[in-house]
Amino acid sequence: xxxxxxxPSHSVIEKGQTVTLRCDPISGHDNLYWYRRVxxxxxxxxxxxxxxxxxxxxxxxxxxxxxxxxxxxYSTLKVQPAELEDSGVYFCASSSSSYEQYFxxxxxxxxT
Amino acid sequence: xxxxxxxxxxxxxxxxxxxxxxxxxxxxxSALHWLQQxxxxxxxxxxxxxxxxxxxxxxxxxxxxxxxxxxxxxxxxHPRDSAVYICAPTGGSQGNLIFGKGTKLSVKP
Numbered sequence: 001x002x003x004x005x006x007x008p009s010h011s012v013i014e015k016g017q018t019v020t021l022r023c024d025p026i027s028g029h030d031n032l033y034w035y036r037r038v039x040x041x042x043x044x045x046x047x048x049x050x051x052x053x054x055x056x057x058x059x060x061x062x063x064x065x066x067x068x069x070x071x072x073x074y075s076t077l078k079v080q081p082a083e084l085e086d087s088g089v090y091f092c093a094s095s096s097s098s099y100e101q102y103f104x105x106x107x108x109x110x111x112t
Numbered sequence: 113x114x115x116x117x118x119x120x121x122x123x124x125x126x127x128x129x130x131x132x133x134x135x136x137x138x139x140x141x142s143a144l145h146w147l148q149q150x151x152x153x154x155x156x157x158x159x160x161x162x163x164x165x166x167x168x169x170x171x172x173x174x175x176x177x178x179x180x181x182x183x184x185x186x187x188x189x190h191p192r193d194s195a196v197y198i199c200a201p202t203g204g205s206q207g208n209l210i211f212g213k214g215t216k217l218s219v220k221p
Contacts, residue, residue, distance in 0.1 A: 031207060033207075033208055035209070042116075042198075042211045042214070043200075043211040045209060045210070089153055093209075099142070099143060099207040100160040101145065101160075102157060103147070103155035105153065105154045106154065
């Protein structure tokens with residue numbers, strides 16, 4: 001069974017540009033979570049999808065971040081326009097109803 | 113005060129030593145994950161537990177829900193156990209995790 005995959009693994013963009021991160025969860029997992037770790041801080045929750053619906057987006061930092069999960073399969077997280085403080089590692093995780101979460105390898109975002 | 117406190121923050125051990133990492137949390141939870149993050153960044157879920165004790169190979173995790181405390185033990189530690197270990201209770205009603213800052217473990221041969 002394939003695990004959670006994320007693309008790209010690393011992205012370097014300039015301030016003001018747009019970046020889209022993608023997460024493919026484990027097949028059949030209805031729950032999909034986005035987290036991020038910024039430099040020197042602990043990992044923080046961003047949002048949670050159940051199928052295609054946003055169940056909890058209380059962790060999204062501001063309206064420059066837009067997450068979608070059309071069709072309830074893969075998810076995208078767009079940052080537009082990117083700011084320096086958005087640099088960090090963005091993790092995606094998925095779970096079935098048991099809530100045990102399986103993590104992707106992360107996308108390292110560097111905004112210069 | 114952080115919702116999740118881990119101790120120690122850094123730990124250096126000699127190969128073969130028994131290791132304990134502690135986690136205290138202040139939020140009400142339904143379950144707690146122990147995660148491992150290697151240099152290079154990928155996160156692996158070691159355990160999810162909601163009561164008692166779980167064992168997987170040389171790893172043992174325990175949780176006391178009443179005391180809001182969990183521990184991760186590594187028996188017969190090995191240099192390949194060197195990683196950051198993160199305690200992450202499920203804080204939200206829908207399972208989103210609240211992360212500790214992690215414990216950086218270095219096991220010397």
